[in-house]
Amino acid sequence: MTENPLAPTEDDVARFRLLHDAVVDAVSVALQGKRPIVELATVSLFAGGHVLLEDVPGTGKTTLARAVAAALGGSSRRIQFTPDLLPADVTGTSVFEPGTGQINFRPGPVFTNVLLADEINRAAAKTQSALLEVMAERTVTVDGIGHTVPDPFVVIATQNPIDLDGTYRLPEAQLDRFLVRITLGYPDVEHELAVLRPGSRAGVVEEVPEVTTAETVAAASRQLRHLHVAEPILTYIRAIGAATRADDRLRLGASTRALRGLVAATQVYAAAQGRHFVVPSDVQRLAGPVLAHRLVPTRDALLAGDTTEAVVTDAVGSVEAPRPVPA
Numbered sequence: 001m002t003e004n005p006l007a008p009t010e011d012d013v014a015r016f017r018l019l020h021d022a023v024v025d026a027v028s029v030a031l032q033g034k035r036p037i038v039e040l041a042t043v044s045l046f047a048g049g050h051v052l053l054e055d056v057p058g059t060g061k062t063t064l065a066r067a068v069a070a071a072l073g074g075s076s077r078r079i080q081f082t083p084d085l086l087p088a089d090v091t092g093t094s095v096f097e098p099g100t101g102q103i104n105f106r107p108g109p110v111f112t113n114v115l116l117a118d119e120i121n122r123a124a125a126k127t128q129s130a131l132l133e134v135m136a137e138r139t140v141t142v143d144g145i146g147h148t149v150p151d152p153f154v155v156i157a158t159q160n161p162i163d164l165d166g167t168y169r170l171p172e173a174q175l176d177r178f179l180v181r182i183t184l185g186y187p188d189v190e191h192e193l194a195v196l197r198p199g200s201r202a203g204v205v206e207e208v209p210e211v212t213t214a215e216t217v218a219a220a221s222r223q224l225r226h227l228h229v230a231e232p233i234l235t236y237i238r239a240i241g242a243a244t245r246a247d248d249r250l251r252l253g254a255s256t257r258a259l260r261g262l263v264a265a266t267q268v269y270a271a272a273q274g275r276h277f278v279v280p281s282d283v284q285r286l287a288g289p290v291l292a293h294r295l296v297p298t299r300d301a302l303l304a305g306d307t308t309e310a311v312v313t314d315a316v317g318s319v320e321a322p323r324p325v326p327a
Contacts, residue, residue, distance in 0.1 A: 004228070006226040012223060013227075013274060016223075020039075020272040023068075026067070027042070030202065030207065033190070039272070042068070042272075046272075049154075049178070049180065049261060050157070051154070052157050053065060055185065065158060070205055074152070077111075078118060085127045088108065091130050091140045092106055094142055105145070111140075114156065117131070120158065122168070124168060131174065134149060224267050227267040235322070236280060237266075240259075241255075243319055250297055250308075254291050262290045269286055288309050295311060
């Protein structure tokens with residue numbers, strides 16, 4: 001097999017691992033006791049993917065999103081999604097300038113490096129769909145003219161569980177635009193007590209150091225797209241996707257886009273571990289966060305209490321992982 005001249009070298013991977021750890025350490029200043037969660041969010045960002053944070057209020061979703069934005073540098077904007085939010089409030093609109101008599105485009109808050117979409121499922125479907133094009137294509141089309149957002153561009157959205165009052169379910173097409181879905185959960189006893197103590201600095205995003213730049217993040221993302229993924233690993237990922245499509249508990253299995261996202265995430269995760277190649281355990285670690293939120297269960301599965309996370313776990317368990325070929 002011919003080597004890819006664009007593939008990162010061992011030195012490149014070593015430098016990225018230091019960068020990845022620096023970002024995780026910085027974010028952990030504000031979000032304590034959740035390092036595995038922070039690592040997963042960081043992997044998604046360097047993979048060029050968007051992040052959906054889902055949990056009940058008060059568990060640190062907004063803190064994580066703001067801390068990541070602070071650590072990555074570049075520009076960041078925040079939108080508080082509400083039922084009366086309009087699509088133009090998100091993407092921008094054309095405005096008539098009386099002084100010049102011209103119609104100019106006034107960019108919305110999506111024109112940033114890191115967009116925090118807070119409580120995204122509190123906005124109506126029409127406003128949620130305004131994010132679809134920019135999340136997928138990195139462009140906004142207004143009056144037939146395309147406008148490109150900065151690079152990198154990452155949406156970090158928080159979502160309350162859909163059974164709470166005043167929320168709208170995210171459509172499958174939009175869920176499919178998020179590379180990973182992360183649930184923070186409550187902290188363990190030790191860290192929750194640390195947060196409760198008077199004078200605790202947990203959650204203070206202003207103390208998160210800026211450890212990199214937008215240009216560095218974009219360059220690392222482009223380079224890691226060429227990290228080596230062996231053919232047996234690709235076959236393994238495809239087989240896991242096929243297993244979800246054949247599962248009777250699902251109306252909709254993993255799409256090809258979902259599997260491509262899993263490949264991209266494993267490339268970054270492997271580099272974060274100091275490797276310039278992907279191994280089966282990388283796939284097993286990321287399959288749930290990358291695939292589960294894109295699957296659609298049947299009504300019978302919902303009534304039986306089956307979760308899409310369980311379906312992914314079963315799919316991974318049903319496919320034999322590739323083994324190293326003896327030298």
